[in-house]
Amino acid sequence: MAEAPKIELFVKASVDAEGVGNCPFCQRIFMIIWLKGVNFQITTVDMIRDPPTLKALAPGSQPPFLRYNDEVITDTNKIEEFLEKTLAPPQCPKLCCRYKESNGAGEDIFRTFSAYIKNPSPELNDIREKKFLTTLVKLNHYLETPLPHELDQNPNATVSSRLYLDSESFTLADCNLLPKLNIVKVVCKHYRDFDIPAQLKGLTRYLENAYKEDQFRYTCPPESEIIVAYQSVAVYLNQQKGQSNRRH
Incomplete structure (x- = not known):
């Protein structure tokens, strides 16, 4: 051996x-x-x-x-x-995606998130937020759309029930996207009081499923680490709130 x-x-x-x-x-x-x-x-x-x-x-x-x-x-x-x-089969599982589209799902979220969170101008906030939301909606659509193997099992399926981007288990695509989505969730809540809309059921389900998995939950940094990391780039639109947070 x-x-x-x-x-x-x-x-x-x-x-x-x-x-x-x-x-x-x-x-x-x-x-x-x-x-x-x-x-x-x-x-x-x-x-x-x-x-x-x-x-x-x-x-x-x-x-x-x-x-x-x-x-x-x-x-x-x-x-x-x-x-x-x-680290390949038979000793280790293969993690690549079945569908190439899964690799690109959500790839534009971090870019629009960065523009949204770095914007210091309240008058531009709605525009940046809408662009950011558009990328979340796009990812949600992918997560809610049945993939070919799901349609093979149920040709009448109109909404996907899969757990993750490509299948019922984590793939390389999830390992790439989920750490970024965790940052997005924490930073948007802290600096913009923005939550991922519950109406985005596919995305909400995706994150809920991911946080149940040890391989994701226990590799996430503490939220305080993420907030500190973004102190130099994230901008409070309400300056009084920013001053209040800095005093604490």
Whole structure:
């Protein structure tokens, strides 16, 4: 029997350097390795102190990076490709999507979210919010539309009942999108008092299902980490609220 590989994932450390910090790319890889069902070690990297480990293993790189036995990989997409190719069936599950459309679902949300949350002008808020909402509606439509395998099982289905983007289980697409959606949810609530509309039933169901899964719930950074990470870019439209929050 082949010896199990030594796998170490380096992720961004929290502000206090004690836990996992806010980084959707780190969480993406964390989820993938967990879903592969292999033993691995997590090491947090304090970017402020620039530890010797970072200089020696991945000079000039930002987490995440992966050490697989003696090989070090520093690019997020390359790490994903390496894990999918190396940790493959029959020992490990395949995580790629059945449908290529699932990979692109929700891909424009983070861009419109960033424009919405960074906007300092109350008069532009409605425009930015509508553009952001449009991308949420688009994702919701994909989640509510039955995929071909669902229609094979029930040709009369008009609304999808699948749990996740591509199927009943997490895929690489979910590992990419869900960490970003978690950030969107936390930041919009804190800085805009904006909740994802309950009318978007497909998206609401998707998130509810995801938060039940250990591989997502336990890889999410604390909400306080996300809020602190966005302090320098998110803008309170109500300046008094911002001042009140800063005093606390």
